[in-house]
Amino acid sequence: MHQAARDAYQLLSSRQYGILSSLSVKVRGYPLGSVTPYVLDGDGNPVILISDIAQHTANLKEDTRCSLTVVENTDGDVQAHGRICVMANAxxxxxxxVSxxxxxxxxxxPDAETYFTAHDFSFWRLLPLKIRYIGGFGQIHWLDPDDTLKANPFSGPAETAACVHMNERHQEALRRYCDFSNIEYSGEQPLMVGLDSEALYLRVGLAVHRLAFRRNVLTNDRLREETLAMCRADYWRTRRAA
Structure with missing residues (x-):
């Protein structure tokens, strides 16, 4: 995989929200931007949860063309940071x-659980058509989704089982991961909420942190080895950048 494609995927998988732009039915011909949380599905496609009464939902029902823009960091000069725009059909x-x-x-x-009691919410998948990735000044790339997005070998029940196992039996390990990663968790129990071949994901409060593995993890045996190694300080000096 090209380095720009790797960087683009890591950015997309590490963030919690982006700007969803849809074509407005109220002001015809103009895009409407909405802040939207997302996760990646088993094929690496962004999935959003949106209300039937939301304007962007009405827009997508009328015209499925949209984009999701994600920025690496909003501190300092935003143009010096990585950003990605996923052009897609929803x-x-x-x-x-859904299952x-x-x-x-x-x-x-987890707060999204309450949404279903207030309004009709539904999950939508964004099927990327083209990806625009900017890694900083002068690092501008058009990328194909097939070359950028990665399938998750643990998607579904395997990921759920791994999260339950780590959260119920290895809470001390999760706290050590936070200590080594300088993630503040005072008063909070870190929870493993996700897993893919490149990283595991810890939620502390409302924030989700991507902790990159030192090597690709494709099997449960390799996952066991990696999570044990992550309990040692020397692991974090040699792991690849998140």
Whole structure:
């Protein structure tokens, strides 16, 4: 995978929200931007949870073309930081698609559980058509989704089982990960909420942190080895950048 594609995927997988731009039905021909949380599905596609009464939902029902813009960091000069724009077509998830991704979404955003009692919410998948990635000044790339997004070998029940196991049996390990990563968790229990071949994801309060593995992890045996190694200080001196 090209370095720009790797960097783009890491950015997309490490952030919690982006600006969803849809084509307005109220002001025809103009894009409407909305702050939208997302997670990645088993194929690396962004999935959003949106209300039926929201303007962007009405827009997507009328015209599925949209984009999701994600910025690496808003501190300092924003133009010096990485950002990605995923140009996509949106589609509502089928019942099967919802069952595969809902558990992951609610681990990342547990407060979303209450949304279903207030309004009709539904999951939509963004199917990327083209990706624009800027890694900083002069680092500008057009990328193909097939070359950028990565399938998650743990997607679905395997990811859920791994999270339950770590949260129930290895809380001390999760706290050590935070200590080594300089993640403040005073008064909070870090929770593992996600996993893919490149990283695991810890939620502390409302913030989700991506902790990159030192090597690709594709099997449960390799995951066990990696999570044990992550309990040692020397692991964090040699791991690849998140």
């Amino acid at each position: 589609e509502p998830l089928s019942e099967h698609g 595969a991704v809902a558990a992951r979404y609610l681990r990342f955003y």
